[in-house]
Amino acid sequence: MDYSVAGNDIILHEPDLDLDETLDCGQAFRWRKTASDYDCTYEGCFVDTPLRVSQDGRGRFIFHGVSEQEFLSRWADYFDLSTDYADLKRRFSADETLSKACGFAGGIRLLRQDAWECLISFIISQNNNIPRIKGIIDRLCANYGHFPTAAELARETPDSLAYLRSGFRAKYICDAAKRVNSGDTDLAAVAAMPMEDARRELQKITGVGPKVAECVLLYGMHRTEAFPVDVWIKRVLAEYYPAGFPESLKDNAGIAQQYLFHYVRNLPRKGD
């Protein structure tokens, strides 16, 4: 990890990171791009720890007002800086389609997000589009001043959540909050379970099916073998992987999936 302390900021050099590609590729919904003199700047949070981070030219990043201690204990982990993405992409590039996807947006990294926040966020994501998902989560966080805890959300009802305009998903949010708050679902325990047990446990929550469970495992628990299949990935699999996704990439299939998702969504037709 190549970083230095500069006044109140941390300067990071990381060629395998692009903020636009990583923070706006459908894995996290609370980052917003803000005006600045840099190439790009984003503001967001890990749960309730805020961050303003800028990208300045090739592979140079500024973590504004972040101490070395906070950088190392929080943000280095969040941006998965200890994983060698150059090496990952080399392995992915043995596959023709993945090679193109990595060439299209090679600055994607798998964020290590909070499991509870992912659970609620991806319940909201079902049969929904990304701009509207962001809107619902914005209204949720604005109401509390931060992403609500399970205890806070457990007090709500579908009626009291009407302001979210989340439709049929409100009752799912309430069930998830009650289960997590009561300890009926123990997310830390789920994170440590074998994959099949973890999947089964998450799907006990009403409104959590195969896709949402995979998203929680991948984005909120960093289980890189989790492989969420939504309508976009379904198209990729049908078109490019009729014989199935390569077994050799199984351990990091979820990260590969992230490159593929971003690729197909941004090259709707004929891109190849």
Place this chain on the structure above:
DNA sequence: CGCCAGGACGCCC
């Protein structure tokens, strides 16, 4: 206006 969205549930066979 109609089609679609990082799906899951309930019901049917």
Place this chain on the structure above:
DNA sequence: GGGCGTCATGGC
């Protein structure tokens, strides 16, 4: 166990 209609809401 697989197939299909339904579920709110609004982006495009």
